[in-house]
Amino acid sequence: MKKNRPIRWSNWSGSVRCHPEAVVYPASVGEVAEIVRHARDQGKQVRIAGRGHSFTPLVQTEHILLSLDSLQGLLEVDEEGQTATLWAGTQLKQAGKLLHQEGWAQENMGDINVQSLAGAISTGTHGTGAQLGSLSTQVEELTMVTASGEIIRCSKQERPQLFRAACLSLGTLGVITQIKLRVLPAYxxxxxxxxxxxxxxxxxxxxxxxxxxxxxxxxxxxxxxxxxxxxxxxxxxxxxxxxxxxxxxxxxxxxxxxxxxxxxxxxxxxxxxxxxxxxxxxxxxxxxxxxxxxxxxxxxxxxxxxxxxxxxxxxxxxxxxxxxxxxxxxxxxxxxxxxxxxxxxxxxxxxxxxxxxxxxxxxxxxxxxxxxxxxxxxxxxxxxxxxxHWGKLHYLTAEELGDLYPKWNDFREIRAEWDPDGVFLTPYLQKLLGGGKREAVQV
Incomplete structure (x- = not known):
């Protein structure tokens, strides 16, 4: 596990900057779990950085910034089930190339392909197509490290409630480490x-x-x-x-x-x-x-x-x-x-x-x-x-957002259940989601 102390982290547009006390690059799921457990024990927050293509402060933290850059690549293709499992840090561009080499392809993509796979699904990245969903809807199964450091899986069959929340969670339910996608023969x-x-x-x-x-x-x-x-x-x-x-x-x-x-x-x-x-x-x-x-x-x-x-x-x-x-x-x-x-x-x-x-x-x-x-x-x-769109700028409060999303309170409840200590919450996310165990502050 590598660690450094950069002067600052910023997103792609330069609109969001932060000075984390550490940026960590775990090279295995076990190392991710170790980092999360350590942060929880120390009362620290963990935020997960992709490629910084969100315009909102979803990643901004003064505590621990966890990068998935060392967790990239194609793990497995199930030809019979037409699924592919990839490391969550894999860039969309690289995922497309790797899948194509095996004769497969994603159902749909957006017009930018430099995001990490986990970042793309966690913010609701989408392409276009009236009969096609966002990238999050291509997910068949997630492997995550929870706030307790436990490594779990969820899908429509296993922990279905958690799955419907985790496929687009803003990184507040855990660290996604592996993603199983529904794929199509290359076209x-x-x-x-x-x-x-x-x-x-x-x-x-x-x-x-x-x-x-x-x-x-x-x-x-x-x-x-x-x-x-x-x-x-x-x-x-x-x-x-x-x-x-x-x-x-x-x-x-x-x-x-x-x-x-x-x-x-x-x-x-x-x-x-x-x-x-x-x-x-x-x-x-x-x-x-x-x-x-x-x-x-x-x-x-x-x-x-x-x-x-x-x-x-x-x-x-x-x-x-x-x-x-x-x-x-x-x-x-x-x-x-x-x-x-x-x-x-x-x-x-x-x-x-x-x-x-x-x-x-x-x-x-x-x-x-x-x-x-x-x-x-x-x-x-x-x-x-x-x-x-969760990765794009907006001016809405938690109360206003709650009126727009029918499952808003269900998400808040399951988030509190899986992260009762607010390990994955920051002041911005506490404000956005309507608070957490730690006291919310104005940002």
Whole structure:
């Protein structure tokens, strides 16, 4: 077990920083259990760090930060049961490669693949697909180290109540060490991107959502332009304009977009012109490739983000209200608004709990003020019963969250049962979840 004392830990966007007294890198489940038992005995908190792609202070601690970086890799594939067991610290990108080498693939992924597997499921990371759930719904079994240092397993058959809470738990029920996923035989996807008008998209929204395995779109503020993306399973051989995709992703979507974003940060009045310029640069392209390669897009331009899940049927109405709000308040934003769909599930803290959902995400370039934009958009989300993505910024209190999640109190009860001493709680999480055994403080 390695240990060091860094000056600080920060998340990807730089919005969350902390000074833990120690960062530990266990290399086995036994070492994880030892760390947790020691922390409990010393009255310390343990938080689990993935790749830092959450924008909320879920990991922030002054006590012990536990990294799963040394617990990565594919452990087992059950071909008959169509499941694969991986170490919880495995990056999604690496998981895709390892599964593909064995002839398998995940059902769905998001558009960022650098997160750890445990971090992705613990915060409700999702892709898009009206008939597909979040990454958490792919989980068949979890191996965890509890607050007492006990190593346990849970699934739909074994400890089912704990399982429905642990599949999306914000890291408050234990340290997830191994994850068994439901997988599919490896498959290829056909990806298509094109520009269209927002009015056309809204008219055909239900059709495109229903008849495509994956459908998502990006609306550019201060324009009538949308980038629509369709992704479907195909038997066609891999191919396409790979040179154009590389040029677009590296040079246009990252390099040039960073320069434009810096210009907007210095001169916020350029937000509208830059958004219109970006809309004109939307790629019209097609490509076929292995599934694990087709989902993700490099994201090097840093930003802060808010994302909410609203009822799927409310997508068009919510988007129209956001459009009106941006124009009325002249919000200085040039990042497009990202819109995706997720099937309902039965996980207690899932934003898609018992409700087919449309996820709508708003972004602001790093270094630019976002409070007015995000609070205004959040008011719109809330009018439609929106639930926040746990890894994205929001301003809700424990009481307000409790009104949105039918199983909120069930989750709090099971969390208190499995971690009565608050080993996995921090002041932020105590405030978010409504307290714990240790006294809650304002953050």
């Amino acid at each position: 290829r996807l056909h990806y298509a991107s094109r520009r269209c008008r927002l009015s056309e998209l809204l008219q055909r929204l239900e059709e495109w959502k229903k008849y495509n395995r994956h459908f998502e779109f990006y609306w550019f503020p201060y324009t009538e332009t949308v980038q629509a993306k369709w992704i479907n399973v195909t038997d066609l051989p891999s191919g396409g304009k790979k040179w154009w995709k590389a040029w677009n992703q590296v040079v246009l979507e990252n390099g040039l977009y960073w320069l434009l974003s810096e210009g907007v940060r210095l001169l916020p009045g350029l937000s509208g012109p830059v958004s219109r310029l970006s809309a004109r640069a939307v790629p019209v392209s097609e490509e076929v490739g292995e599934s694990h390669r087709m989902f993700a897009t490099p994201r090097w331009v840093r930003f802060n983000e808010m994302e909410y899940a609203v009822p799927a049927e409310a997508m068009a109405s919510v988007l129209e209200e956001i459009r009106f709000f941006i124009q009325r308040e002249q919000i200085q934003v040039h990042f497009p608004i990202e819109c995706r769909f997720v099937q309902k599930d039965d996980l207690w803290l899932s934003p898609a709990y018992d409700r087919d959902s449309a996820y709508i995400a708003v972004h602001m370039y790093k270094g630019m003020p976002y409070d007015k934009y995000f609070t205004g958009v959040e008011q719109i989300f809330r009018r439609y019963g929106g639930r926040p």
